[in-house]
Amino acid sequence: MLRRNLLRLPAFAALLGLAGPLRAAVSGLDDFHQALEKRRWLLAFRSVPEFAYEADARIRGRLPEGLRGSLFRNGPARYEIGDFRYQHWFDGDGMVQAFRFADGGIRHQARIIETNKFRAEQQAGRALYAGFGTLPPDPRPVTSPDTTNTGNISMLAHGGSLYALWEAGSPWRIDPESLDTLGAHAFSPETRGAPFSAHPRIEPDGTLWNFGYSSGAGMLVLWHLDAAGRVRRTGLVPCTPMGMPHDFVVTERHLVLLIPPFHYEPDEATRTFMQAHRWHPERPTRVLVVDKADFSQYQWLELPAQWVFHFGNGWEDGNGVIHFDGARNVDPLEMIEGFARVMDGESYTGSPTRHHRYTLDTRAGTVREEPMFEADMESEFPVIDPRVSGRRNHRLVMLSRSAAEPHEHPMLDSVTVYDADRDRATRFRYPAGVVPEEHLFVPAPGSAPEGNGWVVGTALNYATERTELHVFDVEAVDAGPVASAELPYALPLGLHGKYVAA
Amino acid sequence: MFRHIAAGTLAIGCLGISGPALAAELTIRIHDIPSGGGQIMIAVLGSEAAFDGKEPAIASLILPATASEITVSTSALPPGSYALRVMHDRNGDGEMNSNLLGMPTEPWGFSNDASGSFGPPGWQAARFDLTDQTSQNIRLNH
Numbered sequence: 001m002l003r004r005n006l007l008r009l010p011a012f013a014a015l016l017g018l019a020g021p022l023r024a025a026v027s028g029l030d031d032f033h034q035a036l037e038k039r040r041w042l043l044a045f046r047s048v049p050e051f052a053y054e055a056d057a058r059i060r061g062r063l064p065e066g067l068r069g070s071l072f073r074n075g076p077a078r079y080e081i082g083d084f085r086y087q088h089w090f091d092g093d094g095m096v097q098a099f100r101f102a103d104g105g106i107r108h109q110a111r112i113i114e115t116n117k118f119r120a121e122q123q124a125g126r127a128l129y130a131g132f133g134t135l136p137p138d139p140r141p142v143t144s145p146d147t148t149n150t151g152n153i154s155m156l157a158h159g160g161s162l163y164a165l166w167e168a169g170s171p172w173r174i175d176p177e178s179l180d181t182l183g184a185h186a187f188s189p190e191t192r193g194a195p196f197s198a199h200p201r202i203e204p205d206g207t208l209w210n211f212g213y214s215s216g217a218g219m220l221v222l223w224h225l226d227a228a229g230r231v232r233r234t235g236l237v238p239c240t241p242m243g244m245p246h247d248f249v250v251t252e253r254h255l256v257l258l259i260p261p262f263h264y265e266p267d268e269a270t271r272t273f274m275q276a277h278r279w280h281p282e283r284p285t286r287v288l289v290v291d292k293a294d295f296s297q298y299q300w301l302e303l304p305a306q307w308v309f310h311f312g313n314g315w316e317d318g319n320g321v322i323h324f325d326g327a328r329n330v331d332p333l334e335m336i337e338g339f340a341r342v343m344d345g346e347s348y349t350g351s352p353t354r355h356h357r358y359t360l361d362t363r364a365g366t367v368r369e370e371p372m373f374e375a376d377m378e379s380e381f382p383v384i385d386p387r388v389s390g391r392r393n394h395r396l397v398m399l400s401r402s403a404a405e406p407h408e409h410p411m412l413d414s415v416t417v418y419d420a421d422r423d424r425a426t427r428f429r430y431p432a433g434v435v436p437e438e439h440l441f442v443p444a445p446g447s448a449p450e451g452n453g454w455v456v457g458t459a460l461n462y463a464t465e466r467t468e469l470h471v472f473d474v475e476a477v478d479a480g481p482v483a484s485a486e487l488p489y490a491l492p493l494g495l496h497g498k499y500v501a502a
Numbered sequence: 503m504f505r506h507i508a509a510g511t512l513a514i515g516c517l518g519i520s521g522p523a524l525a526a527e528l529t530i531r532i533h534d535i536p537s538g539g540g541q542i543m544i545a546v547l548g549s550e551a552a553f554d555g556k557e558p559a560i561a562s563l564i565l566p567a568t569a570s571e572i573t574v575s576t577s578a579l580p581p582g583s584y585a586l587r588v589m590h591d592r593n594g595d596g597e598m599n600s601n602l603l604g605m606p607t608e609p610w611g612f613s614n615d616a617s618g619s620f621g622p623p624g625w626q627a628a629r630f631d632l633t634d635q636t637s638q639n640i641r642l643n644h
Contacts, residue, residue: 142619143643144605189599192607217603234602 008140024429025417029085035345041409043462044435044493045342047080048095051112054304056105057485061411063104063471064454064482066445069501070176070468071099072155073437074164075494078112079343080126088133089339093118093174094152095491096179098162099458099469102502105231106469106485111165111179133274133340142402145169146184146193153198154496157455158208159199159229162500165198167246176500187223188231198496199310201250201389209250209292211257215242215264215276219443220288224257235295237288241265244277244332249314249324250390253293256314256322256360259286259307262332279331281339283303287367289360290323301360302365307332312382314354315392322360325372325396327380329483338410347410352378352403355396356457372418373425376403380412381438381496394420395450395474397441408432411493414440415457417477426478433463435493442499443476454482457497465490525577529637532588533571536609536644540567540592544574547585550625560584567592568622585628586613586639609644 036042076092079085086092094113099106112118120140121128127136129148142148149169156163156171163185164169170184170193186192195212202208206227213220218240224233241263249256261283266276284302291297307329314324334350341348354377362369373379379400384393399412407413414429415436430436439457447453455472467490470481532542545559560579565572567590590597590609598605605622616627630638 141615142644143617165531186607190602192601193605194601194603214603219603221602238603428586 002441009442021340026369028085028087029080030345039345039347039409040433040462041411041435042342042345043465043490044409044411044460045089046490046492047085047092048110048112048491050076051078051095053108053110053487053489053491055098055108057099057108057469057487057490059105061471061481061483062103063106063485064444066102067442067454067456067471068445069101069499071101071178071440071497071499072157072162073097073099073458073494073497074113074152074155075437075492075496076150076152077492077494078118079492081121084127084136085343086127086131086134087340087343088131088272089343090152090335091134091299092133092150092152092492094150094164094166094433095494096155096174097491097494097497098176098179099485108487109179110491111181113174114181115149115151115172116146116184117148117150120175130272133272134162135271144193145195151181151186155498157498158200158201158202158206158225159304159501160229161229165196165200167198168195168270171194172194172426183184187225187229191221191223191234192229194234196221196223196250197246199247199249202386203250203390209255211245211248211255213239213242213245215244215273218242218246220257222290224292224295233295235290235424237290237298238293239288243286246308247308247326249311249322249326250292250316250411251316251322251324252390253291253316254314254322254362255288255290255292256307256324257288257290258303258306258309258326259288260332261285262307264392272502274336279333279336281331289362299362299365301365303358303367303369306330307335309335309353310380310382312396312398313384313389313393315390316362320362322362323357323392324356325357325382326361327353327382327398328356328371342410347463353380355379355382355398371395377401377416377425378403378412379416383438383440385443385450385453386440387443393450396420397439397474399436399457402429405429408434410437413445415455415472415477418475426476428472428477428480430459434460434468435460436470437494438496439470439472440497440499447502458494458497460490461486462490467491522573526579526581526632526634526636527575527577528579528584528588528632529573529575529635531571531637531639532611532642533639534609534642534644535544535567535570535572535590536592536642537576538567538592540608541565541591542567542572543589543591545587545626546579547587548582550629553585553625553628579632581632582635583629584613584632585616585625585630586638587628588612588642590642590644606644609642611640611642613638613640615639615641
């Protein structure tokens with residue numbers, strides 16, 4: 001029995017998505033800290049000095065009465081162990097934060113996510129594993145995706161539980177009160193350790209849809225969970241070569257994934273997961289359209305080569321036509337080079353990300369795209385009112401910057417609200433020295449979908465060395481924040497969050 | 503055949519081979535065993551074909567997973583080339599459980615700590631020469 005049952009064991013190693021001999025890289029720790037003296041915006045990528053924070057925020061203005069709940073956020077935060085510094089932003093250990101709104105004030109908490117990786121490295125006192133874009137000296141073998149799962153991308157509140165999400169392994173269950181890490185979560189025995197992306201989409205009734213990708217297996221995993229977090233169905237769709245999809249689109253009837261031609265092609269020179277990929281601008285972006293009711297029913301379409309980290313929303317009319325929008329880049333060079341350079345204290349100029357709308361006809365088997373805004377508007381982190389997820393939305397909130405304006409740093413500097421009914425974008429540009437992070441649409445209690453609400457987002461003020469939070473009226477973002485909060489410390493730039501009403 | 507050193511007992515199990523005249527001593531230490539019970543299953547493989555599952559294992563052994571490390575030894579194997587495959591059958595169903603992608607969902611390990619981290623571990627990575635006194639320390643991956 002033993003012999004037979006161990007037969008499958010070796011095969012799984014190929015699923016990990018890494019290959020090649022190991023060689024240690026040189027750490028850019030000294031370079032970074034020297035550069036930080038000159039380029040203060042690099043505070044955005046400074047390793048957190050502590051693993052836990054707790055403080056009351058100082059409030060300016062008046063927080064709206066209806067804003068009662070918690071904003072949970074996540075992002076890479078710890079980049080240095082001993083004298084070793086990671087070489088890619090995405091390799092940082094995740095830190096979970098809670099901004100708790102109550103009685104006109106905000107209590108802030110932050111805790112490092114105690115993943116298997118974090119615990120093993122704390123015990124060893126050094127970096128141990130090859131990550132997304134870093135290979136530490138004398139690495140230990142990566143024996144499953146969860147070995148290097150930093151849980152550092154986003155948050156999910158679902159079925160009464162809170163999770164920190166990575167994209168190629170298990171969700172980490174987080175205690176919503178203490179922010180303690182409770183462990184890697186399996187939704188079912190069959191899905192233990194299976195990839196669960198950082199961008200699940202939740203329907204108004206609580207139904208959750210997600211995907212995951214296994215580069216080594218050349219397989220997409222599709223997830224359908226009920227509102228209580230139980231697995232209703234999973235599906236597998238072969239996808240070779242795999243292309244590092246980060247987000248997807250869910251409509252009333254379909255799931256849509258874009259597989260960019262950033263292809264997984266490991267060879268002898270491969271050192272890290274990112275290095276195992278090659279950009280092929282001459283190849284198409286493959287578009288997968290899956291029937292939500294039957295995961296075995298799908299079709300593949302094609303778009304020109306492009307890189308889309310994030311989609312705003314998707315919806316469909318009664319004629320089988322899907323409309324969706326996303327932050328489109330011509331290539332992933334900002335991720336490949338930019339997010340590595342900042343770790344060494346360098347700046348970068350990436351290709352601008354321009355928001356596009358897509359029209360996909362499931363019956364004709366066609367898909368087309370067009371830019372939504374003027375050419376000098378760059379944008380990312382598109383979000384909508386979560387109550388209209390998968391339905392037609394009339395508002396879109398995103399971070400942006402204008403190429404026509406001078407900038408001190410390579411990040412975005414504005415928050416923009418797009419009103420689709422009036423085809424009008426309004427914008428608030430943060431003052432110099434302030435770098436906004438993802439801003440969310442937070443509905444006002446009792447309001448109609450996309451009615452009253454606020455835009456709530458955090459920002460790093462590198463001039464004052466403080467992390468801030470700002471609240472805007474969704475209808476008048478250009479008027480500036482109605483209330484702001486300041487923490488007594490600065491945390492590095494994070495990625496995604498979720499607001500949970502009290 | 504096997505002596506369970508941790509428990510100080512003798513002869514846990516012998517699976518059909520008799521000790522040859524020129525026996526060598528193999529000591530197997532398995533560590534990083536997670537708590538929560540279950541059983542540790544060890545397969546002794548005597549050839550590449552056995553490693554690849556085309557021939558039966560020379561011997562297999564099942565021990566209760568009662569501690570974070572277990573040490574067993576045997577003098578029943580003749581000198582030669584071997585590999586060890588270890589799994590921690592946490593739920594006691596006798597199977598190496600795997601998820602929908604075929605990835606193991608229970609802890610496992612190989613001789614030489616061959617992990618297959620950057621490609622599947624093969625016979626060459628896991629094989630070792632058993633001489634008169636040989637030890638193998640195997641970390642369970644989980």
